[in-house]
Amino acid sequence: VFVPPPLSFFLLLFGMVRWHTLLFFSFLLMVSASPAAVPEDSPVATEKDDLRPTSLVARQSAPTPAPVGILEVDRRVYSFISAGSTLVAPIIRQWMYSYTILQPDIIPVYEGGGSGSGLRRTYANTVDFGYAERTPTDEIAKRVEPFPYVAASVLVMYRNPEIEEYLDSIRNDEGDIPPIDPDNYLVLGRDTLGRIFAGDIMYWDDPAIIDDNTPGLAEVNGGDLFTHTEIIKICRAESSGTTLVFTLALSDFSDFFSENVGGVSTFPSSLIDRDDFLTATGSSGVVNRQVDLDYAISYSALPSNIDTNNPYALIPNRKGQLETPETTNPKLRSLFSDLNFNNENINFRGGQLAVDLNTSGIYPIIGIAYLLINEKVDVDCPARQVAFRYLRYTLLPNSVIRNIGLSAQYIILDNEVASDVLSDLEDITCEGESVLAIVIIDNHESGFFPALLALSMASIIILIGSGVYYVIKIPGVRKTSMIRFTICLLLGGFLCLLVSIFFYLVPDEDYICQCRVWLTAFGLTLMVTALAARNWNLLQIFLRRKDFFTYETSERDINILMGVIFTLQLALLIAWTAADMYESSLRTEDDLNREFTWECSSDDVTLWLALEIALFAILILFMIVTVYFVWKFSADIVGHKYTVMSIYNLIMIFTIMIVIFATTIEDDEGVAIAAMTSLLVVTWSTIFLNFHVTLLTMGKVSNSLSSNK
Incomplete structure (x- = not known):
């Protein structure tokens, strides 16, 4: 009998080393070394092995699922619980552990216990789902549905x-x-x-x-x-x-x-x-x-x-x-x-x-493990949704953890069969809602929207008031061209403001996406065409002032040009809508948690964007030419030659940016902000450009400019 050295020394020192003394102290030693009794109600593992692979045991970055074989667990601790077949225990353990690495907040547990345990506990609803290598008996089948899972x-x-x-x-x-x-x-x-x-x-x-x-x-x-x-x-x-x-x-x-x-x-x-x-x-x-x-x-x-x-x-x-x-x-x-x-x-x-x-x-000899689902459960639906999202991930064709099953020598269901099983799981409901129902995230709300809307409306009111005052009250104005310019600019600005509202709305209907495209295209076309026409009018004024020549049909030709541009834009939009409609669709935000958001999409958006840019390039090229000649012949506006060109270039840059944003950016809120910001820049710069001469004429300019008002 082994006696610790200090105790042996003590016994020898006092001459008490007799066989009955040694027997007594050995008995005490064995009692003290024995494990404490396990309370009857404490969890007891029925399998001694940790079934995680060696490479995963060392990783502690994610919560570790409880060992296979725990008889009772606290449902408040674990995200979902399953039990049953030990044939699938190794792969279920690895899948759950891998899933917790992707979803650290999810803590699953697989309790094993054999196929009989999986059937009984799924029927009794003490687990979220189970596994068994046999199908349910007639009585259990009234509640429990088997699905082929792995073999x-x-x-x-x-x-x-x-x-x-x-x-x-x-x-x-x-x-x-x-x-x-x-x-x-x-x-x-x-x-x-x-x-x-x-x-x-x-x-x-x-x-x-x-x-x-x-x-x-x-x-x-x-x-x-x-x-x-x-x-x-x-x-x-x-x-x-x-x-x-x-x-x-x-x-x-x-x-x-x-x-x-x-x-x-x-x-x-x-x-x-x-x-x-x-x-x-x-x-x-x-x-x-x-x-x-x-x-x-x-x-x-x-x-x-x-x-x-x-x-x-x-x-x-x-x-x-x-x-x-x-x-x-x-x-x-x-x-x-x-x-x-x-x-x-x-x-x-x-x-x-x-x-x-x-x-x-x-x-x-091949054994199939069936996934067992109790379809009659309508309690604790959030936990069931978490459990079914995990099951869905194990059945996805491109799921990484399916490759883990192959490397572990399991026979994984073919993608087609797995998709059929997944389709059946999507039909299971809890409190009337599918356990795999998608979650729509509304990320279109913005605190900036009301302020920008108010600022845009104020800009339009200022522009309208200035335009009316300029056309009606100030003498010597070419009213036809100014009315055309003011109406087109105001209408284009209004459409841009309107489209920003549609960008703010959740694009869960096709008409919202269509309004975004059509209103953006026509709003920008009106604004850019109005600016191009205004450049042409300024050029005519300077040409006449310098007595170079008089272009008598300029008004008719600019109207024809605007009509052609509008016709081309209308044809392009009709072709886009008919061939490749810009429509609402769901974009995946978080596939594991089934989170989606609405977006507008088109199969060949790059092609249609290129055509839109080409159409605007025609107008922009026309604007560049006319701006150059306006700058060339506007020597009377002393000191403002570079200012005129800079403002028009700024307008052109923003019109291009809004087209790109409206068709490619994923953040609808950002599109709305960009649209209204562009509108503000266009309106304020236009006010400065077209009305500063009027303000200067009203007594704030030298006498040398008064005759040229």
Whole structure:
């Protein structure tokens, strides 16, 4: 008995080292070292392994889901809870952990417990969803709907030191066994496997096993690999979908098994009292017990065996072929898509894809894990929405975590089948609303809008008042050209102000988007055309003043030019609307949380933008030419030659910017602000340009300018 050194010294010092004294102190030591009793109501893990991959265990940047197997959890702590099949436990754990990295505020938990637990708890609504490798019974099916989710091969694992030593000797430098060959694998015939788990074949050197491996391992070293050692069978202790799939396989493989053992109701329960049958809880429990027990044989899903790498036997398929699960998975994914889970060649007894696909190159034992949804739940809807958003992410074709499933040797549903499942999930409601309903974000409100609207209205009022005063009260004005200029400028400014209101509205209707395009295009066309016409009038005034020549048809020609520009703009807008309508659509803001916002979009917006810019380029080119001549012949406006050109250039720059903003920018609020800002610059600069001469004429200019008012 171990006694701590200080205690031994104390006992020796006082001469009390007798056998009964040592026994007494050893008893005290063992009691003090024993773990404290666990309260009956405390959570207890039923599986000891952390199923996260090694690379993820070290990462602590996101909340870690609770270990598989916790019996009770506080629903106030976790965002959503699921339970059930341990066949999918490794991949569900990895998916949940990866999801928490993308969504740090989400804390999921997967409790495992087996397929029976998943069915019962989904039915009782103690979890948000569950998993099982079998479909519900008629009673449970009244509430619980199964959806195909993932699949995995079920291995027949074994431990045989002699066979393993030989296989280690033939491995290549990378540690891989050479290609499939009876000499490189243990082979167990279909009937042989059934008779082993029925308890009929009890020893490794049974003639049936020898025959299955001849030619093959039975001929290596004169048959010494197969010794007269009892075969220990390890089975699942609890209700398990993996056991169901494996039992269905044994029943199809072996008449002896089906006649003498029966089905899942009697296997393994009718055999576990035998000395050569052991049980373990959960897939990880079976795998870990298999590691430590020589001459044992058991069954488990392929992904559960990746870390321990127990050797497994090959089972002939329906066509007598030997195939490994690793080479089968890609073929099965393609096959699932083609068959769409409904084909006479697939055994769907009870809803399980179990054995004997009538197809070449397929491993014979496959288990499907079904996603279980209780469709009758109308409580705690926010939590259900969070849970279903996670499920949606696992089914998206481009989801990163689907690749995790492939690397973990799971058979992931084909994109087409996954889309069908996702479509069914979208039909599930909670309190009358779809659990995958999208969230519309209204990001169009702005505190700047009322102030800008008031400022724009004030600018228009000032412009109207100044225009009316200029046309009516001031003598000697070319009223025809000024009325045309003032009306076009005011109408264009009003349309720009109006379109800014449509930019402020949420574009959830096509007419709002159409108003944005049409009002922007016509408003800018009116304003730019009015400015171009005004430049032409100024040029005519200076030409006449200098007695260069008189252009008698200038008014008619400028009206024709404006008509042509308006006609081209109308034709362009009609073509745009007919061929590629600028319409409302939803833009994804946060795909994981199903958050969207309304926007206006067009398939070929770049093309139509280029045509709009080309049309405005014609006007701008005309303005540049006329501005140059106005500057050239406006020597009477002393000191204002550069001011005139600068103001007009500023106007041109803003008109181009508003066209670009109105068609390409994603922030509708920004478009509204840009539109009204452009309107303010255009109106105020126009007021300064066209009315400063009038103000100067009213007694604020020298006598040399008074005759030229």
